[in-house]
Amino acid sequence: MKTRAAQVLAKVLPGASVPVVDPGLAGRHEVGARIRAARKERQLTLQQVAQRSGLAVSTVSKAERGQIALSYEKVLQLGRALDIDMTRLFMPANARLAPDIAASPTVVKDRFDDVQRYETDQYEYSVLCGAFPGKKMQPLVALINAREAGDFSETIRHPGQEFVMVLSGRVRILFENGETVELGRHEAAYFDSGVGHVYVSLSRRPAEVISICC
Incomplete structure (x- = not known):
């Protein structure tokens, strides 16, 4: 229902x-893995992400390892530090943009x-x-x-x-x-x-x- x-x-x-x-539930480990992948893709260290986000290095590290659940505020901070829309951290791994709207969608x-x-x-x-x-x-x-x-x-x-x-x-x-x-x-x-x-x-x-x- x-x-x-x-x-x-x-x-x-x-x-x-x-x-x-x-989609189910985006677990802490799944979201943490996406955060780590985004950081690695941008060739940033934990210290650099912590400095950019204003979060403690330990917080970023624990988030990547799925040891803590992040509040909305902290997800936003990490998103800004990684220059990524926070929504992407919660999208199913097999979800993809439709080809006809991938470049610049109107809606x-x-x-x-x-x-x-x-x-x-x-x-x-x-x-x-x-x-x-x-x-x-x-x-x-x-x-x-x-x-x-x-x-x-x-x-x-x-x-x-x-x-x-x-x-x-x-x-x-x-x-x-x-x-x-x-x-x-x-x-x-x-x-x-x-x-x-x-x-x-x-x-x-x-x-x-x-x-x-x-």
Whole structure:
């Protein structure tokens, strides 16, 4: 049975620009291997990537070995350091751009069931439309497993702005400046993502949201 997110997105994104695959869960080791391959391809050392990303060398090393799950913020930092769209780290290995759009596509369609999921202790998220090169926005669907601010070791922040709408359940967004906002099904918020923030689920089951970061 399709999730609520899949049902909603099927109306908005009815099709796929890549072969239909069974993406499953993008495990830590799989994503780590892709990070390492991207680094090696660019002939960068761990120290260079750490310096470019602002992350500790140990964090980059553990991520490559699949010993830790990276937050969205840290994936963005690594993506910038490696000059690669973070989405590519989550695309199935056998997914390829269609030949007729590979050079400079006008539009790329995606299907929620065809994208891999990445799981951290707090969230499980899927990044959409990775086939579009040089994206200015990062659309994703996430399940919010966290229940309180104490479930996070640090707040999440990344340059830009963020839009979120709740597909099911209820969430609270807590900001490091003390502000909070609660959202129910089909309620939305738009905020400065440079302010540290975390999402927690207030519903019995993990809340499901669609978010767009830029």
